[in-house]
Amino acid sequence: MPKPFTKVSSRRVPIVGHVDQRAHGDLDGAGRSDLELEQLDDQPRGSLRRVLDVPHRLGFGSFLISLIYALLCVAAVRMFLEEGPRRGAIPALFGFLISAGGLPLSSSVACADGHRSAGRNLALWDRGHHHLAGLQHGATPGAVDAAGDHALQHRLPRPAVAVAPRFVVVTGGGSGIGAATVAQLRRAEYEVLATGRRSESLKGVAAATGCETFVGDVARVVDMNVFVRGWSARQCRWSTRERGRRQLLRHGREATIEEWNQTIASTSPAL
Amino acid sequence: MTRQLLPALRSGSGAIVMVASVAADRAPSGAAAYAVSKAGMAMLGYVLAVEEVGRTPVRCNVVNPVGPEPKWPIVIWERSPRRTVST
Numbered sequence: 576m577p578k579p580f581t582k583v584s585s586r587r588v589p590i591v592g593h594v595d596q597r598a599h600g601d602l603d604g605a606g607r608s609d610l611e612l613e614q615l616d617d618q619p620r621g622s623l624r625r626v627l628d629v630p631h632r633l634g635f636g637s638f639l640i641s642l643i644y645a646l647l648c649v650a651a652v653r654m655f656l657e658e659g660p661r662r663g664a665i666p667a668l669f670g671f672l673i674s675a676g677g678l679p680l681s682s683s684v685a686c687a688d689g690h691r692s693a694g695r696n697l698a699l700w701d702r703g704h705h706h707l708a709g710l711q712h713g714a715t716p717g718a719v720d721a722a723g724d725h726a727l728q729h730r731l732p733r734p735a736v737a738v739a740p741r742f743v744v745v746t747g748g749g750s751g752i753g754a755a756t757v758a759q760l761r762r763a764e765y766e767v768l769a770t771g772r773r774s775e776s777l778k779g780v781a782a783a784t785g786c787e788t789f790v791g792d793v794a795r796v797v798d799m800n801v802f803v804r805g806w807s808a809r810q811c812r813w814s815t816r817e818r819g820r821r822q823l824l825r826h827g828r829e830a831t832i833e834e835w836n837q838t839i840a841s842t843s844p845a846l
Numbered sequence: 847m848t849r850q851l852l853p854a855l856r857s858g859s860g861a862i863v864m865v866a867s868v869a870a871d872r873a874p875s876g877a878a879a880y881a882v883s884k885a886g887m888a889m890l891g892y893v894l895a896v897e898e899v900g901r902t903p904v905r906c907n908v909v910n911p912v913g914p915e916p917k918w919p920i921v922i923w924e925r926s927p928r929r930t931v932s933t
Contacts, residue, residue, distance in 0.1 A: 746847065752865055752911060793847050803850045 742766045744806065746793055748786070749776030758784050770802065848894065852904070859903035864891040868912045 743760050747753035748769025757769045757780055767786040770793070771777045777788040789805065791798030848862060855862070869877060870884040891908035898904045 744847075744851075756865075799847055799850055802847070803854075806851065806854075 742768070744768045744770065745786075746770050748788075749773050749780055754780050757786050761786055768806070848890070852894075855904045856898075856902045861905040861907065862891070862894065864888065864906070864908045866891070866908050866910050868910045870908075870910060 743765050745753050745757050745760070745767060748757045748767070749771035750773075753769065753771070754776075757767050760767045761784040767784070768789060769777055769780055769786050770789045770791060772790065772792050774788075774790045777790060780786060781788045789802055791802055793799060852862075864887050866888040867880070867884040869881040870888040874881055888908045888910070891906050894904075895906035898906060
């Protein structure tokens with residue numbers, strides 16, 4: 576079975592792929608990446624900020640170039656001082672020009688290093704989120720990996736997906752602000768249940784957005800009782816699936832039958 | 847609906863977002879019933895937020911959209927245990 580997430584082993588991209596133990600500690604004792612922990616714990620840890628806050632890192636190449644040009648600069652100054660202003664003027668001028676050009680060159684090399692790291696980190700971030708989006712919708716890990724690779728290859732935009740899958744009930748979802756809210760939430764890959772009194776408009780919204788619907792009047796107690804019973808069962812199923820997914824991610828393996836039974840018993844005692 | 851779903855939300859976590867109207871805060875002419883109902887809904891949201899804050903992980907917010915073509919919804923009041931917006 577493929578790994579749920581791609582772990583990064585390169586030491587050039589430590590920001591997302593690794594847990595920086597000095598900065599964040601080994602949060603779960605398993606050396607998981609910050610991205611994985613964020614998705615497991617449902618707590619935003621500012622990964623995006625850290626991804627975008629890729630430092631202007633001075634790589635070894637840019638350091639070497641800076642050193643060479645610094646030595647050239649020193650040699651030019653010495654030549655100017657030893658040979659006198661007349662004979663040393665031209666070499667000194669070349670030296671200064673080269674050293675002056677060396678600074679932006681080395682800076683550009685350093686920027687390129689940083690941008691490569693940033694691009695790699697963002698790509699991993701994308702991949703993780705596409706991966707997560709796929710898992711939310713019950714795709715197999717293999718299919719999710721393929722989708723992540725596709726997103727990585729074609730540079731698909733990051734989906735505005737929540738860190739944790741959320742279930743939202745929208746009353747009056749058949750028209751107006753409710754319908755617009757349903758559309759926005761569905762675009763953000765929330766699981767939405769739209770309620771309303773008119774089945775026709777709800778069907779239209781469901782066809783357009785793929786949400787679930789419930790026809791009923793919130794002012795009628797009978798309708799609400801039916802709705803709450805259905806909602807509780809729905810939440811129970813969702814919670815069971817979600818906990819199973821987290822368990823799969825946390826252990827990096829398929830849960831055993833006993834673990835599944837324990838999960839189901841803890842989330843749906845009525846079953 | 848809120849009364850029936852609140853126990854389930856308390857057992858886990860969740861948020862209640864009530865979409866009221868700017869009419870809950872400002873008196874519109876010729877829309878008394880609408881304004882009263884929206885003001886009642888908004889106050890229900892305020893009371894729920896006060897009751898739940900710090901005790902349960904349930905958040906309650908009231909959003910007051912403006913106008914027939916709202917461009918920016920105005921959140922005039924918010925009270926929640928967690929102020930961070932997790933999206």
